[in-house]
Amino acid sequence: MNNSETTQKSDWTVQVPGKWILAGEHAVLRGSQAIVFPLKSRFLSLSYFNNTSEFKIHIAGLCASDLEMIIWSVVERAMSELGIKRSDLKGDLKIYSHIQFGAGMGASATLAVGLTLFFQHLGVLKADPFLFAKKLEDLFHGESSGVDVAVALHQKPMIFEKNKENIFFDLAKLPLLYLSYTGQRGVTKDCVNKVKNLISEKPEQAQAIDERMKKVVQDFIKARFEWTQTEWIEHLNMAQSCFESWDLVPANVQSHMQQLKKAGALACKLTGSGSGGYVLSLWNEKPTSPELTSELIPVFL
Secondary structure, eight states, X not given: OOHHHHHSOOSEEEEEEEEEEEEOTTGGGGTOEEEEEEEEEEEEEEEEEEEEEXXXXXXXXXXXXXXXXXXXXHHHHHHHHHTOOGGGOEEEEEEEEESOTTSSSOHHHHHHHHHHHXXXXXXXXXXXXXXXXXXXXXXHHSSOOSHHHHHHHHOSOEEEETTSOOEEOXXXXXXEEEEEEOSSOXXXXXXHHHHHHHHHHOHHHHHHHHHHHHHHHHHXXXXXXXXXXXXXXXXXHHHHHHHHHTTOOOHHHHHHHHHHHHTXXXXXXEESSSSSSEEEEEESSOOOOHHHHXXXXXXXX
């Protein structure tokens, strides 16, 4: 885009937040509930400048190179579903990324939802935006419960259950929770396949893990998040034990959690598919170490 275009007011813009999951990962694929929150400090923004020139996409921000590699395959899939060609589109679509891909924050869902809302704005999408966005997200994960798409689309805390109506809730009084990056990407498709293999090889053990994660979610909902510190620690540890039983906690992730606990974290759990990405940690008070605080992301900002 030239200088006049960059200062021009866009004809349409949207900001799609990432997400973090309190509990319910993996088991949500098999009908259990998951508790998920939007993460508005990490997002994908899309702005459309309507003109008569050939359609172009401009990408900037965090993980721009990742987006550049995949963007047209996702757009082509969307156009194929819609029965339109690239030549049918005009103008400039600017995408700015402030979310890390492959980190369990729902980056692929932000892209799927953002493009869905873009095509809806153009008037070429008449179908259910959730189902359309989920089809696009399936390009990344092979099989998706739709939880990331749902929270990115609605941008509200929710209790999500596959093929059921979403239950939205207001933020209760929650303790001090932060997210921090483990330093390693987690590949959702690989994690899902690893759990599937366990289900195939050891179905009773796999069922017991799902039930444990399901109990954590049900306990959270029943208590309306109003727990003592001890109860929070117990349930976060229980959720984390599911990731350990699924063998989705590599050594460097375990090391990251140990560092957090050494600095004062009361409990830690992976959030997302596992094998890397981000860790959710519970604190009694805000950490004072400058190095640590620069790495910790408040979950409600």
